[in-house]
Amino acid sequence: MRRHNIAALLGLAVVAFLAVFSQAEALQSLRATKYVVITVVVTPSPAPVGFLRPSAPAGARQPAAVAANDLLANPFAGPRRVAASNTAWDVAPGGGTMVAQSTVQPPPVPVQFVAKPDPNSIYLHVIPHTPELDVPYGTTNFACAFEVYTFYDKAAYALNDYGQGTTKSGTGTYPIENFPTTSYLSWATPDFSPTFHAYWNSGAPGEKVWTGAMNQAQQHCVDLSIVVPNVLPAGTYTAVIQYNLLVN
Secondary structure (H helix, E strand, O other): OHHHHHHHHHHHHHHHHHHHHHHHHHOOEEEEEEEEEEEEEEOOOOOOOOOOOOOOOOOOOOOOOOOHHHHHHOOOOOOOOOOOOOOOOOOOOOOOOOOOOOOOOOOOOOOOOOOOOOHHHHOEEEEEOOOEEEEOOEEEEEEEEEEEEEOOOOOOEEEEEEEOOOOOOOOOEOOEOOOOOOOOEEEEOOOOOOOOEEOOOOOOOOEEEEEEOOOOOEEEEEEEEEEEOOOOOOEEEEEEEEEEEEEO
16 A cells, blocks of 8 residues: 555656646747837047138238149139130030930839738737937936836736847847847836846847736836947947747
């Protein structure tokens, strides 16, 4: 009897383990995906102020002749020249002067676009507020750059995020570079914690943003913080963040 009891207990333990394991695996089922595209515009440092050659006093006479070196620097320096016949200033006949000509354009072809609503928006959608980050060098924070809405009516769920297209190795692009380089773009959900986290840059499954119970709708602001290193050239950069709604 004791052996049968032990076998029964072991069987129950295995069943319980499989149940827990299956629930954990089921939580990884992808229900919806959204992409947040953020444009980062890095403002260059102020340009150095140049020095201008002092101009001649008002009423001063201009020299009649201009040195050859000055003409090379400014072909229009010196007295005004007027084209005359039998000189090098004449425009040769048929000198290639182009006059704009009208052309016949084909009639436009009507194109009709049919916008279909996203069926998954009832479960996951994004409300953008600051799609473009205009930043100087250093660290800049943006309060509630966008909001994320989550909901699921059949089971509990979890929201994960990561830099779209990132991997565990390789050369990524600013501001969400590949692991092990730390992302220059960080996020925080002030409803839960004001602490910023560098965006996950090792690909799927990403990092957990928040969880929700069945039939629990949530909508939270996402703050952003971005660091612009001094060695980064000024210009426009793009960050794509992938949000996944995982359900069981």
